[in-house]
Amino acid sequence: MTIRIAYLYYDLLNLNGENGNIKILKQQLEKQNITVQLDLLTTTDEINATKYDLFYLGGGTENHLRIALNHLRQYQKAIYQAIEDHKFFLVTGNALELFGKSGINFFQFEETEADGGFHEVTLETDFIGKEIVGLLNQKKDIVATKHPFFKNSQQGVHYINFFAPKTFGPIFAKNPLFLEYFIKQLILFKEPLFTFKPLEFEFEEMAYYNYQKLMRKNLIK
Amino acid sequence: MKKILILILTKILAFLFFKLKKSSDLPGIIALKLDPNIISxxxxxxxxxxxxxxxxxxxxxxxxxxxxxxxxxxxxxxxxxxxxxxxxxxxxxxxxxxxxxxxxxxxxxxxxxxxxxxxxxxxxxxxxxxxxxxxxxxxxxxxxxxxxxxxxxxxxxxxxxxxxxxxxxxxxxxxxxxxxxxxxxxxxxxxxxxxxxxxxxxxxxxxxxxxxxxxxxxxxxxxxxxxxxxxxxxxxxxxxxxxxxxxxxxxxxxxxxxxxxxxxxxxxxxxxxxxxxxxxxxxxxxxxxxxxxxxxLKEITVAKYQYQNKKLFFPPTKTTNPVSYYHILEYISKQNEPITLVIGYQKLSNEYIENDVSWLWDVKFELINNNDIKNIICLEKYAYDIAVRLKYANFNTDRITIVKNPNQLMKNFDEYTSNNVYFLTCDSLTQKFKKEGKVIA
Structure with a gap:
């Protein structure tokens, strides 16, 4: 079995170590004896949206988002179709803005300027048993979304297989339950009767608990 | 007149810190409080x-x-x-x-x-x-x-x-x-x-x-x-x-x-x-x-120390800065000798309290994934984050050891390390380990 990943605008949208999500996914898929075809696509490439199982976009500077958007607009229809066809999208950091009103306008969320601070968060979702931990860069708030990623927060989007938590950094590195959920959904979508080898997340689980402990200490301070 | 008085007061303070060889922004803090336009x-x-x-x-x-x-x-x-x-x-x-x-x-x-x-x-x-x-x-x-x-x-x-x-x-x-x-x-x-x-x-x-x-x-x-x-x-x-x-x-x-x-x-x-x-x-x-x-001019080079029968190396890294790590990892990748790497941070920065270590994923640890790295000690409060990073840099997890307490590492140094130990640690940990060893000229 082969999973085809398109890392869109890898040379523009790659801040805050977010390429780590690709490294983590690739290794975990290969441990399941799955062949991973990773295509690095950018403004000089065509995007054949039907070819891929997963699209990844990371966060970037405002200038780089603008350059990426100029290219992405050409593929607006194809991207819309891919989302509705249940293709997987993992969109981290501020890359979500590309899909809103200021972008290709798939999602109807509003973006408003916020306090610009960084906030450690621990938030629940509907699809994972434990909270997701991470860091939100609150330069822009995303409001009035119909498909929030988190319960009790309007940050981020989750729609069919479009996952955009809006936290920045490699979200899979300290959220092993989300990693496990994502891998399984991705594989089972392609091969519903797939038999999984055991997934091992010893370090990731300890990193998760440790982060929560350190966050609580900061709150007390 | 007010500015003169402010300067006299803060200059005395600055002189005291200078004599004590202590770095401090306190004179500036006081001057700014007394006159927000003092810099002009x-x-x-x-x-x-x-x-x-x-x-x-x-x-x-x-x-x-x-x-x-x-x-x-x-x-x-x-x-x-x-x-x-x-x-x-x-x-x-x-x-x-x-x-x-x-x-x-x-x-x-x-x-x-x-x-x-x-x-x-x-x-x-x-x-x-x-x-x-x-x-x-x-x-x-x-x-x-x-x-x-x-x-x-x-x-x-x-x-x-x-x-x-x-x-x-x-x-x-x-x-x-x-x-x-x-x-x-x-x-x-x-x-x-x-x-x-x-x-x-x-x-x-x-x-x-x-x-x-x-x-x-x-x-x-x-x-x-x-x-x-x-x-x-x-x-x-x-x-x-x-x-x-x-x-x-x-x-x-x-x-x-x-x-x-x-x-x-x-x-x-x-x-x-x-x-x-x-x-x-x-x-x-x-x-x-x-x-x-x-x-x-003197170069800022890799500081070399001796401790027990081992050589300790302290390359000049800057925590949270991937470019500084790039140069050091390139250097380490060229040392043809068995190496133990010690990576750890007590504090990430004086500028923020959050515990995010996303920057570790912009450090290309893959550069040193070779047979010369015998083992890696992941130290202190971000040990597991470091271990996760190394796991996905394709280091065999058998080579990764978690040690939360630096004192434990020093107590069992011989058991934990090979003959050449490279420290990629924050300032406070670097100073702590340097104190244990003797400078190799």
């Missing part, structure tokens, strides 16, 4: 040099200061206060008379990205050096475009820019500056390996600043540093005034002068190149004196 009171000397950039600004500022002091010039610098706004103000207090005149004929200020906007708005240097701009943990300074904007929006025409030609993030400052610009950079590197681009290579800036077309690289030294041009001819790497040719790992030429170095770190070559370029541009010293002084 100071009159700069004829030669004011600001040094900014993500890496090597302290080394460059220290080099320039050392050279002028060696040539008996009176130099003011923020060596005893920080490179933030209050530290800079403290430096001005320390180096001025009570009428606000800066006494040294040469003032050298290291300016942190956080202080750039404030400092450049209120003070105008004769020379502004920008060493490089690259990513760091975003909580500190925002990302590199924000730092670029702070410089760009506050440049004065009378400031002479000294810019890194090999860094398109920096060199494009010239597009926004009407004053003089001089460039430094590397023309030839002996190994010409022309590193190919991969998605995890800290691709900070690869597009033409004028037309958004992707730049073509004829040479790449690391990340987006090298020789680049736009295919539509809108932008090309500028020419350094005194280009560097690196002959081998121990020697390079600049302007027909040969410079010998002990360790093959590119950042050190850039350090000397920018120092040389600034001195030549200022034209205060003769060529002979510049060449002589450059040759006397």
């Amino acid at each position: 009171y100071f009159r700069m000397p004829q030669n004011t040099i600001f040094v900014s950039g993500t890496n090597i600004k302290s080394a460059v500022a220290n080099n320039i200061s050392q050279i002028y002091q060696n040539e008996a010039y009176n130099v003011g610098e923020n060596a005893y206060s920080s490179n933030h706004s209050l530290g800079i103000l403290t430096c001005l207090i320390k180096n001025s008379n009570i009428l606000g005149k800066i006494k040294p004929s040469i003032l050298i200020l290291k300016v942190d990205a956080l202080a750039l906007e404030d400092t450049l708005t209120k003070l105008t240097p004769n020379y502004l050096i920008v060493t490089n701009l690259s990513r760091e943990q975003s909580m500190i300074t925002g990302h590199f475009e924000e730092t670029f904007s702070k410089i760009k929006n506050n440049l004065k025409e009378t400031t002479h820019l000294i810019l890194n030609a090999d860094d398109p993030l920096v060199s494009r400052l010239s597009l926004h500056h009407k004053g003089d610009v001089t460039y430094f950079g590397i023309e030839n590197n002996f190994d010409n390996k022309n590193i190919s681009l991969n998605y995890d290579d800290n691709l900070d800036f690869l597009y033409c600043p004028i037309c958004d077309t992707k730049l073509i690289y004829e040479k790449r030294f690391y990340n987006n540093i090298g020789h680049y041009y736009c295919v539509k001819n809108h932008y090309t790497r500028p020419k350094p005034k005194y280009p560097v040719s690196i002959v081998n790992e121990e020697m390079f030429y600049i302007n027909n002068h040969t410079i010998h170095i002990d360790e093959p770190f590119l950042y050190h070559v850039y350090n000397l190149a920018v120092t040389y370029t600034l001195l030549k541009t200022q034209a205060i010293l003769s060529d002979d004196k510049i060449n002589h002084q450059i040759d006397q």
